[in-house]
Amino acid sequence: MQMKRWFCGAVAFALGACGQVQTNPTVYQAGLQYSGAVGVSPPTAPMRIEISAEILPNAVVWQYKGGDGYPPTVAELQQLVNDSTYSFPTLLTACAAKDPSIVIRADQALTPAELASNYTAVAECAYRDYGAKPYWMPQILNDVDVCASKLGGAWHLLAASDLASLTEADYQGLQDTLAVAAKPLVAGQFPTSFYYALTTYLRDANGQLALANLTPNAVHISPLPIATSAYRDLYLGQDDKIVVRCARAIPAAP
Numbered sequence: 001m002q003m004k005r006w007f008c009g010a011v012a013f014a015l016g017a018c019g020q021v022q023t024n025p026t027v028y029q030a031g032l033q034y035s036g037a038v039g040v041s042p043p044t045a046p047m048r049i050e051i052s053a054e055i056l057p058n059a060v061v062w063q064y065k066g067g068d069g070y071p072p073t074v075a076e077l078q079q080l081v082n083d084s085t086y087s088f089p090t091l092l093t094a095c096a097a098k099d100p101s102i103v104i105r106a107d108q109a110l111t112p113a114e115l116a117s118n119y120t121a122v123a124e125c126a127y128r129d130y131g132a133k134p135y136w137m138p139q140i141l142n143d144v145d146v147c148a149s150k151l152g153g154a155w156h157l158l159a160a161s162d163l164a165s166l167t168e169a170d171y172q173g174l175q176d177t178l179a180v181a182a183k184p185l186v187a188g189q190f191p192t193s194f195y196y197a198l199t200t201y202l203r204d205a206n207g208q209l210a211l212a213n214l215t216p217n218a219v220h221i222s223p224l225p226i227a228t229s230a231y232r233d234l235y236l237g238q239d240d241k242i243v244v245r246c247a248r249a250i251p252a253a254p
Helices: 010-015 074-084 088-096 112-130 138-143 146-151 168-181
Strands: 038-040 047-051 199-203 209-213 246-251
Touching: 038 168, 074 138, 074 146, 088 112, 112 168, 138 209, 146 246
Parallel strands: none
Antiparallel strands: 038 047, 047 246, 199 209
8 A cells, every 4th residue: 555655844854753664673574675774694593684775974064074073072973963864764755755756655565676666766866865975984983873873773883793694695695686776877867876885884893993895705894994093084985985884683583
């Protein structure tokens, strides 16, 4: 049953107070999901892993917050994250008010084609309407629990422990799932390829920020290519943009 499209007021949207698509945290589903997450399916793990769609800052706002402009208090940092970072669930609702191709359903039972179409449409809307780009000040990830703030307490920044149970087949499945949603870059269109990126920030086994490569048959964890002294600067990445993806563990079905 098609649900009437709606969107929150500007303040509520900025705070992420509405539009967060809630899925049953006790039910595991492989592949692309309504929330933009991807369920990967380690065959022998008692807990299955969901990896979220990216959380993206508003680059227009964040370009003034790096370096000497870095917010001086935890409260200001938290407010910056609340007001000017966007999760897929929040964007899904907001963008549906702008793009009639986005399908919102009360039962969340979309077809794989509808899920992929929603993902692509949200990527374009995020870039076009909200200035959402993967430009982070890495120190923010140390000072604020971005994943819990934007997605809820079950979510955390992707960690080495999440990757420990994944097989190369799982990485291949993740890559293939996002490739179905990805649309080739066409001249004159918005360059949203980063929305399908598999180069992410990671919390390593020592609790330090590191780099994760979620493509199959790769070195999956490596140091960040910047010094800690530069963590308060806005980092634009190198050839591959580093994005923020979160994870949560879900019990496997009995």
